[in-house]
Amino acid sequence: MTLSRTELTATIIAAATALLVAAPVISIALLALQPEPELWQHLIAYVLPQALRDTAALLIGVGIVTLTVGAGTAWLVSAHDFPGRALMLWLLPLPLAIPTYLAAYVYVDLFEPLGLVHRALATAMSLPGAIGWLPSLRSLPGAIFVIGIVLYPYVYLSARAMFQHRSADFAEAAKILGADRWTTFRRVSLPMARPALAVGLALVSLETLNDIGASEYLGIRTLTVSVFTTWLNRGSLAGAAQLSLFMLAIVAVLIAIERFGRREGSVEFSSENPRLAPRTPLTGVRGWLAFTACVLPALLGFAVPLLYLLRESLRRGLLSMETTVWRDAGHTIALAAIATGAALLLGLVVIVARRWRASRLTNLSVAVARTGYALPGTVLALGLLTPVLFIDNGFSKLAGWLSLASPGLVMIGSGAAVVIAYVIRFLAVPTGFIKAGFEHIPVDYDDSARAAGAPAITTLRVIQLPLLRPALFGAVIVVFVDCLKELPATLLLRPLNVETLATSIYQYASRGSFEEGALAALLIVAASIGPVVWLTRFADVPKGPV
């Protein structure tokens, strides 16, 4: 079969995107070529057993927390009506705006001995100096709680995009067969949402795996922490690169296992009209229980850190003191907006190219497009330095040959390098969300449209994109907010004199007084609320049968 021009263009862009994502991985692989046998003996004997144990425990724990909270709340708001549901729709995604390391600082500050909560309790119960009856957050359970409570929105958003499109037919069939609501959820909705849950869970796992700030602070020795010690204390960049590739291999194996497991449980969708199931009203005690189940994670993951940051901003008079923060906010939003647009567009093309014409190349493009998220941010940035500066120095040389004035380092000097890093890092989100979204659109649609003579691009625009809307909106929220709070790549790749809100917070945090950065943190939250509220409104499916 020959490719149409549109298909060919899509395939080429998809392949180019994959190449872009692969660039830092390849440069890390080149760094890793230098053998470090002694180092590995040491790592295997003393470091890896502990690091693998800690990493696995953390991943499993955070996975359970985010799946339970994320899928549970998504199901509640998608399939039910209860008091406060409208509020929950935009409150539930908001913990996304709180960087994990910030959540860790806030929780330790509040709840450990001599913190606000401890002091208040001690005063209220006149038990001065009482320690020990507040759990220590600097522990594995503490880390699981803190990381889980701010990361569950990844699962929530991807699951919600699916739960919204619960077909009425399935729900009715289940009902006729005598299934209660819980059974319907467990036997029908959950398996159907599995691809989406897998996407959300994969994002959570990679984010957890690559976290350095929160884990290190809470005393968890993950593989990522080992990458840094290998690089910085053992002075082995090659060893750090090798460890990073080792982590990448683990991720690849986990993804393969997940894909294999999904083969059996895959659900075939009929091409019938996806009539949407109406939401079940929950009243009385049940309604309030649903409300509580939703409001609790939003309180813990969002309201608690937010109020704490507000308090610190007010106490320190930061609102009147900080003058540069507004300029930082401008940089942040500009970088995030451009990167989000680019990531969404490229993610869509990568998935669509394969949908139109599955080939080895398009399959590979999809797989590669998602690897950016699997590297720790600093490693990604290090890997990006070589290719970006190769091009920058090339420009400079070219200018020299043409006897023009040197343009300086074009990409790293302009912020383009930061945008490229964001796109590479977060491309996994739109590709994942859109891929899961497409799994709910029967291929028959494409075939019928093709048979009717509609060009592929028209089918995409008229039929598929509207059906993908919840997935697209979910992806926009996640990528935009992720860009707003991205730290390690921004730190290393930004131009002179440019700060983002995240780097500005970090300036204080690395000094042990993160509260000084409270205003910048609040602005990240503020910048996130707008799109979250706006997009959740758009993405919500009207009540009742459609």
Place this chain on the structure above:
Amino acid sequence: MIKHHAYATAVVFAALGASALHAAEEVNVYTYRETKLVAPIFEAFTKDTGVKVNVISASSGLEQRMKAEGANSPADVLLTVDIGRIDEAVQAGVTQPMKSEVIEKVVPAQYRDPDGHWAGISMRARVVYASKDRVKQDAITYEELADPKWKGKICIRSGQHIYNNGLFAAYVAKHGEAKAEEWLHGVKANLAQKPSGGDRETARDVAAGKCDLGIGNTYYWALMMNADPDKKPWAEATKVILPTFEGGGTHVNLSGVLLAKHAPNKANARKLIEWLAGEHAQQVYADANYEYPVRAGITVNPTIAGYGKLNADPMPIAKIVANRKAASTLVDKVGFDN
């Protein structure tokens, strides 16, 4: 539509890059010390000399960036807050000798590179935060931290953190690997809890009664005491003891300055480096960061001076740096962080 997008992108990038465009007189600084902390110093420099300072700060990898940027790197000066990072930059080959008579005259030989690649501009000491109530003694040695009498009474952050890495490397340099391993075993056995948090949490744990001794840097305590009423009680419940090595002094780490290999504004870079070693800058820089100035005859911040007279250990920095890897390896070997 696409054209529009491209145009908007170009405008934004131009705006981002505009501030970094060439001014008449400027110097570009890559710094591991946070921008906000160095900003007042650089403003003073600009006022004194008319040279504008452009800054980028990061927590790691700046020398890798300089290396990748190569001959086109805009970097003139690299500022670090740790001897480890100084060493990495020199190893990466991104520096050149400063050849400054001013630096050679002002900075004690112990705190600068004999080849002139780097010089210290200020120092911090790694010290003990001791409980005022529960610790009677006012002097302690690093060696004593392994004494079983402190069993279950010591708090510390990760043994792999660069501050501890520096201290442990100094211990290896003093006593050799075997002795150092034994010592680390002893300290590990004395820990009240698994290493975690930062130096500030260490002080808090001592104040809360989780442990009697905490290991931390001199300036964290001063910041808690002076900059945050919420944290002041943590500092007030503890006293700072300047520990010494047996027959030696207190372990200090350096904030250093390096001249970039391809510095495009070399004259201004040298101007900035020498200015930083000047009396005025030494006073302001050390005071603002609660650090010890390297230049003799500068008044130390009163809070820091309140710890007692600093008797810095004479071990050459180069020897400490050479043992960083060994120290890191030993930390893993004794399972210090587990």
